[in-house]
Amino acid sequence: MPTVITTDKLTKRFGAFIAANELTFEVEKGEIFGFLGANGAGKTTAMRMLCGLLSPSSGAATVAGFDVYTQTEKIKQNIGYMSQKFSLYDDLTVSENIRFYAGIYGMSIPAIKTKTTQLLEELQLQKEAKTLVKELPLGWKQKLAFSVSIVHDPSIVFLDEPTGGVDPVTRRQFWDLIYAAADKGVTIFVTTHYMDEAEYCNRVSIMVDGVISALDSPAKLKEQYNAHNMEDVFYELARNAKRKAD
Amino acid sequence: MKTLRFLLEKEFRQILRNRQILRTLLIAPVIQLILLPLAADYSVKNISIVVVDNDHSPISQRLINKITASGHFRLTGYTASYNEALTMVEQDQADIALQIPTNFERDLVRENAKQLFIAVNAIEGTKANLGGAYLNTIIRDYNADIRIRWQSPNPTAAAPATNPGATPSTASTITAAPASHGTPTANTPVPQITATSSNWYNPYLNFKLYMVPAILVVLVTAMAAMQSAFNIVQEKESGTIEQINVTPIKKHWFILGKMIPFLVLGIILFTLGLLVGWLFYGIIPVGNLLVLYASLIVYLFAMLGLGLLLATYSGTQQQAMSLAFFFINIFNMMSGVFTAIDSMPGWAQAIVATFPPSHFIKIMRMVVLKGSGFSDIVYPITAMAAIGLVLNTWAVLNYRKTN
Structure with missing residues (x-):
């Protein structure tokens, strides 16, 4: 499998504080890569560097074959990103949001129309096409935000705690969407606090205090730490954290 | 270019859906323009x-x-x-x-x-x-x-x-006649020189004629500088700007997409203002409307540039508001709305020359009262364009998609 993300000692300092310290890992194409860690461990910082939103302090990384220092705009053309903060426009309708984001990614109008119909069908939001996004329940909004983040068929999508505050049923549906995207060959890079979700990933990395402390498949991690589930693995690693959660 | 179309589509939808914005942008200034000139009248009666x-x-x-x-x-x-x-x-x-x-x-x-x-x-x-x-x-x-x-x-x-x-x-x-010592007798008239003055372009020294165009500039200024800044900062606060920053959109398209809607609103506001001036104060611009609107567009370009620049320096609407207030207050007091710029000390005049409103107020009075044409306003319009270019370039440079 070809790699789509490669990092080598990728580091971000804010003054004296090292938010992400010498991260080195690879993500393969089509993989669902879980990026775990306690609050304040440096997950979001690492993700923002890979998305071209934040310049690294040192180290190297390529995303979809492009350099994170010099080719951020090329990276942006090839990735999707769903931030922790809800990022659709509340005062636009469902289909207007799809149209807008597809438009600024440079899709043609006929392509946008086809894509909108397809997305609405997948999400079963046909009736809500003309509903303002602020009137949708949170779970629907999250699913819509995910679909919008991959509207331009990127090769990688970064999801920053996409299921925060969502009920278990909707979370399950959300992961169905993630699997569907992965089946199409989209690489999924996802952070989460739900350990059941960690089990869904092909491989998982666990960050503690800005450093990657463990990286393997959930099965191997459980074996290595002699744990029954990912929750125990996470607890084993994260309880030694010195950094205060934010 | 295609990107711009989607940006504009989105901005106009949001603006038209937001009744609050329409109220503050269009109705409030009209009320202000009707009321303020009544107070800004220096002629003393009673x-x-x-x-x-x-x-x-x-x-x-x-x-x-x-x-x-x-x-x-x-x-x-x-x-x-x-x-x-x-x-x-x-x-x-x-x-x-x-x-x-x-x-x-x-x-x-x-x-x-x-x-x-x-x-x-x-x-x-x-x-x-x-x-x-x-x-x-x-x-x-x-x-x-x-x-x-x-x-x-x-x-x-x-x-x-x-x-x-x-x-x-x-x-x-x-x-009444103090200097009568040595007054010649009534029979020997001496030639005398009397200076008389006549007030051109505003013969009756009607203050409203003088104030209404300037107050209209004040209102357009507040709208342009503040609303454009608020709009961007609002996207920062809600987090949508991050979603934009993670797309391959070009910065200048984004800035243009924010500028054009407010340019249009500014033109609408200005037109409403001219109508109010005509209906309530009987002021009909003597000069060419084309000259007036061309100057307006250059002026809005400069002031929206300021608003966008302020937005790049503010993280919250509160910060943007404080910054915008700082500039707008100085502009209002120093740009010749109420007092003559010519009577300020030289160094203050040099500072005022960098304020776009001082140039536009001048143009407004020249065109509305005197009927000046393009050739008469070359200096102020060039000055505004230059200031606008600096502010907008600065805004584009200071807006970072990657931090």
Whole structure:
């Protein structure tokens, strides 16, 4: 499998504080890569560097074959990103949001129309096409935000705690969407606090205090730490954290 | 280019859906434009005057009639004692006391000169200054009247001058004809030079004609600088800007997408303002509307650039608001809306030259009142364009998609 993300000692300092310290890992194409860690461990910082939103302090990384220092705009053309903060426009309708984001990614109008119909069908939001996004329940909004983040068929999508505050049923549906995207060959890079979700990933990395402390498949991690589930693995690693959660 | 289309589509949808924005952008300024010029009027009316007439002659009577007929003065008292008049000034029943001395008529006829005495309550500076000046003009006029009526070519010039004191008690003296020493006799007319002034472009010194265009600029300024800044900062607060930053969108398209909608709103607001000026104040621009609108677009380009620049430096709407207020207050006080830029010290004038509103107010007054054309406004319009270019370039450079 070809790699789509490669990092080598990728580091971000804010003054004296090292938010992400010498991260080195690879993500393969089509993989669902879980990026775990306690609050304040440096997950979001690492993700923002890979998305071209934040310049690294040192180290190297390529995303979809492009350099994170010099080719951020090329990276942006090839990735999707769903931030922790809800990022659709509340005062636009469902289909207007799809149209807008597809438009600024440079899709043609006929392509946008086809894509909108397809997305609405997948999400079963046909009736809500003309509903303002602020009137949708949170779970629907999250699913819509995910679909919008991959509207331009990127090769990688970064999801920053996409299921925060969502009920278990909707979370399950959300992961169905993630699997569907992965089946199409989209690489999924996802952070989460739900350990059941960690089990869904092909491989998982666990960050503690800005450093990657463990990286393997959930099965191997459980074996290595002699744990029954990912929750125990996470607890084993994260309880030694010195950094205060934010 | 295609990106811009989607950006504009989105902005206009959001603006049109937001009734709050439409209200603050369009209705509030119209109300302000109707109300503010009523206050920003420097012509003084209803100055209360108390006359101490010690003469009781036809000439003194005629003088009083002339004063009250001018429309500026209201006769609130007519007494025979100066102290009584001063009491009225002290009790705020009169702004000015005019004392006509005994034998005013007789001495004027015989000696060709007689002094009048004016005491002005100078607590309200503007009223005192202008009131004194109006009264002087009337007396000078009256002086001339008498000469004509007597058909005497006597050139005795009346050279009154007021000097309002700080309090009512420090009254000033006015001489209706003080310099009559060595006045030539009535039979030998001497040539005299009189300077007269006429007010061009605004012959009746109608302050509204002068103020309405400037106030309209103030309103357009506030809209342009603040709303464009708020709009971007709002996207920062809601987090949508991050979603934009993670797309391959070009920065200049993004900035243009934010600028054009407010440019359009600015043009609508300006047009409404011109309509209000016409309907309520009867002001019809003398100059070419094309010149006016071309200048407006250059001006909005500069002011929206400022708003966008402020937005790149603010993380919250509160920060943007404080920054915008800082600039707008300075612009309003220093750009020649209320006071003349020419009377500021040189270094202050140099600073004001970098304020886009100072140039646009100038253009507005030139085009609206005087009918100036493109060739007359080359300097201010170029200055605005240059300032706008600097601000917008700065805004694009300071807007970072990657931090």
